[in-house]
Amino acid sequence: MFRSIFGKYRFLVVSIALFLIFDLGVLTLNFYTSGKIAEQTELINLAARQSTLTQQMSKATLYIKAQKLQQWVYQSGVDELKEHYTIFDETLSAFTGGGLVESVETSLPIEINALTDGDGKAILDEANRLWAGFQVAIAPLMVDTLITDDEIRPASAFIAKHNVDMFNHMNALTTHFTEVAERQTTLLRRAQIIGIGLATINFFVILFHFIRQLRSRERVIQTKQYESDQILSTINEGVFLVGRDLVMSGQYSKHLETVFATQNVSGQRLESFLSNYFPTKTVDTALEFVRLYFLDHIDSSLIADVNPLKKVEANIVLENGELQRKYLDFSFAYLQTDSGKPSLLVTVNDITAGVLLEGKEQESAGELEQKISLITQTLPIPEKELQCFFDESLASFDSINTLLKDTGRVTDSYENTLTRISREAHKLKGNAAALELDWFANRMHQFEDSLEAIRTRSRVSRVSGEDLLPLTMQLKECYDDIEVLSELKKKLLSYGGANNVKPPLNRVENVGSDKQPIENKRWFGLVNYTNRVAAEKDVVVDLKLRGFNKIVPAPLTEKLYPIVVQLVRNSVSHGIESQLTRSNLKKPNHGQISVSLSDDRKGNYRLLFEDDGRGFDYEAIRTDIVKKGLIDEAAAMALGKTGLVRYAFIDSISSHSVVDTVSGRGVGLPLVWEQVRQLNGKLKVRSVQNEFTQFIIDFKYEAQSKDNATIQKAS
C-alpha cells in the first residue's frame, strides 16, 4: 500500500521534499548569516569605540600635562586615562587573540573570536605595533605615584604624534568590519533570492504538473464516462447496479428505461422500484435473495440457481397509461468495486416474446368468448332434447374415461383405445352439430385433433400413457361444461320458461303428415343441421323425413340419431355434388337426401337412408387402403365392390384429404357400423356410381342387441 502510494505520488513527494529542503536551506543560511551580521555589528561598534578611545586617551594625556604644568590637580585625568587604556587594551587583544570584552550596547562582557582574515589582520598588526609604543609611553603614567614632567612630556609627545595614526587604524578596522558585514548581508540576500527563487520554481513545477495530471485524469474519467454511457445507452439489456443498501446507482443502461417504461431509476430503493411491477410476495423473495449476495456465510456460487426472478411476470404501466404484461429474466453478478464497496450487477432481459411463443397466453380470451357462446347456443334448445343430449354426452364421457382408465391395464392397447375413443368423440360431435351447439362440436373437433396428433405420433414412436393427458384434460373440461350447463338449465327452469326462449321450429318438411310429435323434435332439427353442413361444403341439399310422424321411442332415437347424423355428414361430404356438376349430370340442382323409418308393428324396424349423389368411389377406396398399408396392391386389385365397401366401414379410411369439422377423419362410417352392431342390426349398402347410395338398416327393437351384425352389399 505504502509502496503503491509512493509509486503513484512519487513526483509529488519529491517535489514537496525539495521545496522543504530549499526553504530550510534558506532559513538556516538566514539564521547563520543573521548571527554573523549581529556579531559583525558588535565588532563594528567595538572598532568605532576604539577610535573614540584613541581620541579620549589623547585628550586625557593632554589634560594631565596641562594640569601638571600649572601645578594643578590632574588625578581625574589619570583615572580617565587608566579606564580608556584598559578598555582599549582589552579590546585590541581580544581582536588579536580572542577573549572577553565589554559590549558597547549592553556593557555586559561578550566573547569575540580572534580576527583571522588577511586585511583585518594586517590592520591589527599595524595597530598592535603602534599600541606597543603607546604602552611604553603611557606606562609611567599608570603607576600610582606622582607623575614627573619627564614622564608626561614624552608620553604626551608620543600620543600627540601617533594619536591620529592609531585613530586611522581603528577607523580602518571599523571600515573593514563594515565591509565584511556588507559582504555577509549581500551573501544573505543572494542566498535568500536563490532559495526563494528555487522554491517558487519548484512550486510552479508542482502546480503545473498537477494541473496537467488532473486534466489528463479528468479526460480519462470523461472518456470512461463517455464509454460507459455509450455502452449503457446501446446495450440491449436492462443493466443496473445495486449496493449493499439496496439502492440503485445512477449508472444504468438506457434499455432499462424501455423495459420498465420509466426514467425514474437512479437512486431508487430496489424495493420500491420492484413494487411498481411485481406482487409484494415476489418483491419480498427477490429482496431476500439479493441480500444473500451480501451475506458473509454464503458463497455466491451456491445461490445462483435459487434466483427467484427468472421468467417473472411484470405488470408495467406504459406512458399512455396502458397496462402491459411482460416476462422478465433477471440475472445477478457480485462485484467488488475499486472503492472496495461490494455491489451487485443486475441484468434484466425482456423475454416476453419467447414466453408468448411457447405459451398458451392468448387462450384465455378465446375461452371466455367460447363460454358465452356456449350459453347463448344452449338456451334455445328445448329442455327434453337438451337433457337427452346431456345424458348421452355424460354417458359417452364416462365410456371415454373408462377407456382411458383401462389403458393402464394392457400396455400396448393404445391403438385400440384411441380408435374407440375417437368413435365416441365423433358421435358426440355429430350430436352437438345437429343441435347447432357449435361450441361443443368445436370442442369435440379439438378433441379429435388431439387424438389425431397422438395417433400420428404413435406411428413414429411409442406412445406412453401420459401422452394421453391432453385428452383427459379436455374430457374434464367437457364434463365441467356439461355440468355447468345442466346446472344453469335447471336454474332457468326453476325460474320458468327456458323452453320458450326460442320460438318453435317450423322448418321441417315432414312428408306424410302435418303432425310433428314434440318427442321427435330432435329429428326435425336434422333439416336445419343438413342445411348448415351443406352450406359449409358449398352444396344445396333437401332433406326429407318419412315415418317420423309417430313418436320414436327415446332409447331408439338415442341409437338411431347418431347413425343418421353420420350418414348425412357422409352424404354431404362425399356424395352430393356441387350445383354445377349436378346440372352437367342432368340432376336436380338441389341434392336429395331422404331418411325414412318404418316398422311392422312387431318390433322389426327398417331405417332407409338414401341420397342421389355420386355413389361410392370404389377406386378411391382401393387406392387408399393400399396407401395405408392395410392390404397389398395385388389383393386390392382382386377385391370386388363388396369387399371394397367393407373397408369403408373400417377405421381410418376417408376419401377426403382435408380434415374439417364435417368430415375427413374416416370415422363416420365405422361409427355407423359400431352403432348398427349395438342395435344387433343388419346393414345393406346399395350404390350406383353417379346415381345414388342407399343404406338400409334392419333391426329389431325390443331387447338389448347382441354383437352379431353383418354387412351386406347389393348393387
Next chain:
Amino acid sequence: MIERKHIDVFIEGLRHYFSHLDLTAKDDNDSLYIGAPYLMETDKEAGLDYTGVISISGNSTGHIFFSAKSSLLNFILLKYGERDFSELFKRDLVGEVANTLAGNARKVLGSEFHISPPKVINGKINPRNYRLSSRCYILPMRWNSNKAELIISI
C-alpha cells in the same frame, strides 16, 4: 382451476423421484411406467393399500394423494437399504413420497402452494372424508410392475 402445468409437474415429479431409486437401472427408466391419466368417478372409493395425503392451501387448495400397493412400498424400502418392511416403515415411506412429490411441485407452482405435513391412510380413500374437487385426476403408474396412483384434487 387445475391446469396442464399442474399435472405435468406431478408427472415430472414422479419421474424424478423414481429415477433416483433407479440409478442402477438402465438410462431409459424402463422400470417406471406412467399410464393414461383419467378422472376419478364421483363418490367412488379410490386408492390402493397405503395412501399419503398432503393438504394444499394458499393459492390453490385441495389434496394430493400418493397411493401405493404394499408391494411397491416394499420395493422402495429395499432400494433405500431398509430391511424392515413393517407397517410403521410403509406408512412413513408413503407419507414421505407424497411430501416429496407435493414439495417438488412448488418448483413450478411457487411458494404459495402451501403443503401440510403428510397424513397416512391405510386402505381405500373415502371421498366423503375429503372435499375432493369434482372428477379429480388420477395418474396411474407402475414401478417394476408394482402399482401406485397419484390423485390430484386441487
Next chain:
Amino acid sequence: MKLLIVDDSLIIRNKIDRCILQRFSEVMHAENGKQALEVVIANKPDVITMDLTMPHMSGNEAVKEIIKIAPNTRIFVVSALADKATAISALTYGANGFLCKPFSAAELNSAIERIINVELSA
C-alpha cells in the same frame, strides 16, 4: 467431525446415514427442530442436514435458533420444497446450502463436500 441428521422421516434419516461417506466420526439423529436444538446444545455437531417441513418446530425456526447457539455449525437444508423462495429463506435464516429431495448418495456427498470446502477456503 460430527454430523446431525434432522428429519421427521426415519427412512430418510436412515438413508442419509447410509449414504454419507466415512467423513464423520459421529452421526446423530433428531426427529424435529426441538430435538435438534437439544442435540446441538449437548453434542455440538459440525454439520447438520435439516428438513424443513416437520411437526413441533420447523426447519427454518430450528436453523435460526441453532445459529444463535453454535454460529460455526455448517447447516444444509435437505427438503422436498423445491421452490426458490424456500431455498432463499432457509439461506437467509443462516443455512449454508440447500439440497432438494429426492437426492442420490452422490448428490448428498457432493453437497456436504461443497459446504465443508467453502468453509475451509473462506
